[in-house]
Amino acid sequence: MKASATTEAQESLRLSDILARHETELLSQWIDEQMSASTLRRDLMKESELREQSEQFLSLLRQATRSENLKDTTRPEWEGVREFLIDLSGSRAAQGFTPSETATFIFSLRAPLTELLQRADAPPASVRAATVLLDKLGLFTFEGYQKSREAVISRQQQEMLELSTPVVRLFEGIVALPLIGTLDSARTQVVMENLLERIVETGAEIAIIDITGVPTVDTLVAQHLLKAVAAARLMGADCIISGIRPQIAQTIIHLGVDLQNVTTKANLADALRLALQKLGLTVGRKSEK
Amino acid sequence: MERIPILKMGDFLLVTIQVDMHDQMALALQDDLTERIVRTGARGVLIDISSLEIVDSFIGRMLGVIAGMSRVLDAETVVVGMQPSVAITLVELGLALTGVRTALNVEKGMKLLRAATGLADETNHAGERE
Helix, strand or coil, rough: CCCHHHHHHHHHHHHHHHHHHHHHHHHHHHHHHHCCCCCCCCCCCCCHHHHHHCCCCHHHHHHHCCCCCCCCCCCCCHHHHHHHHHHHHHHHHHHHCCCCHHHHHHHCCCHHHHHHHCCCCCCHHHHHHHHHHHHHHHHHHHHHHHHHHHHHHHHHHHHHHHHHHCCEEEECCCEEEEECCCHHHHHHHHHHHHHHHHHHHHHHEEEEEEEEEECCCCCCHHHHHHHHHHHHHHHHEEEEEECHHHHHHHHHHHHCCCCCCCCCCCCHHHHHHHHHHHHHCCCCCCCCC | CCCCEEEEEEEEEECCCCCCCCCCHHHHHHHHHHHHHHHCCCEEEEEECCCCCCCCCCHHHHHHHHHHHHHHCEEEEEHHHHHHHHHHHHHHCCCCCCCEEECCHHHHHHHHHHHCCCCCCCCHHHHHHC
């Protein structure tokens, strides 16, 4: 165990030594390699930027290899390298690079580094250690890429949730909630909360839920709708469901969903007319007066 | 023990729940309210729960039960000012309180009570509409 630890330490020392001595040479070879790779995106990135990033990475790598530990890249000495790679893959993902184009950054270092080690008469074990290390770092770029993509997706989901549930005031005492898109549990929750809060804010007595933009209504969606209606009623507001398309009316009845206790209207105009009527208001043409 | 005050306003009884109600309080309210309705011959009961922020299934059920009892004693009951979070909780618990009248605030609740009991007064506009 002790022996292997010492060899590992020697290897890493050796690697950092080689890196330090041949840094400029390695850098230029590496950049050549990257420039000639088929995955290079000249349209997305300038050569100067690439050079800068490569330089920065090599110096971070040199510092990390000085730590006498090549195997475990989760250790604090590798923190700088890890952060750099995650930042790099994140920014590349945002720029529009594909995952393999992003990973080429690390993997194209392998050939020049192996060559360099072999020329310096490094033992095969040390070459292998360096290759394994580069593989690990390459995987790291994948992870960083994936993470930044996931962050984008979850942010967009959040934005969609917020954008897709506006509660509009139609008239004094009447609010409408035009629903667009499929209703799932999470969205219904947001929709319901928004609606109820707006009812309190505006003191509306009637809420119209318009489902013209809801593509399909299954039992679950219907149940969600009924829940929203029940909650609004508990607060003292009447609900009207409008915008029921023919197919949806058919589905609702075939599914056996009980909408008996809910006022339903075919379109928003009818719902508004009913709401005005319930509030004792009339709307008419001026000339007819 | 803490009790929830019941105020008399003309033919109506006013119950304002200002604290988070616990089980004993709900039971006491049930006793007090039924007794007061019988004693005063009230025609309507308004329960304001705008300050109630936490409900469980028991309190939710009690609200329904109290409203039901008042109705049996010939007093229209209206529950007003339910918070959105309370409404969502009750619906999720499966307590939709069907058969209980609700209103957004005390003002609208009183209007509803007057209309329901047919008792006209100076602020009642129901007569004008007809």
